[in-house]
Amino acid sequence: MRNIVYEPVDKYLYELLPQSEPAVLREMEAQAAKRDIPIVGPAVARLLFLLAQISGAKRIFEAGSAIGYSTIWWALAVGEGGRVTYTDGNLKNAEEARGYFDKAGVSRRIDVRVGDALEILSEEKPGSFDIIFNDVDKEDYPRVLKLAIPRLKSGGLFITDNVLWSGRVADAKNSEPTTKAIREFNRLLYGSKELFASIIPLRDGVAVARKL
DSSP states (O other): OOOSSOHHHHHHHHHHOOOOSSHHHHHHHHHHHHHTOOOOHHHHHHHHHHHHHHHTOOEEEEEOOTTSHHHHHHHHHHOTTOEEEEEESOHHHHHHHHHHHHHHTOGGGEEEEESOHHHHHHTSOTTOEEEEEEOSOGGGHHHHHHHHHHHEEEEEEEEEEOSSGGGGGGOTTOOOHHHHHHHHHHHHHHHOSSEEEEEEOSTTOEEEEEEO
């Protein structure tokens, strides 16, 4: 992934970060680096944790969870009595994630669902969630937006990773399907009358939108 932030500044921000806790998060960070597993990383994870705590979120849906790195951060943020829905189409990812959840001591707060995240989300009732986090296949981003809005409670947050796509969204010559889908998503996000949105240029770009 190419940096979208001036590299010395990006390096400085990461050097400021304390070690992730619990220790299993550091284990997952090492595994992600070793095996090239896409995770949000500690800088974005801390933002997610902070947004969940500020908003008082207790019910969170995660669309696209991989090995469950961000899921643990969400589960820590919602606390006892909170509930996080993990979704991933890969059974091996889900099995690995369960092991990490046990190590982190948050298994009871997480509902593991294996299958298509969009299908699972479509089955949820309107107003079910305080936060919906979108990190699925990028070409599906516009579809997730349409599914997410009605399933958020009023005042809930819709958060999306990778919305700057290593800067490719700003390259007018880039016509890759993934890039075009993210551009369309960003346009729809800012154009929505049901959301108030902002994009934070952290790591690969994080969009945060509040349902009005």
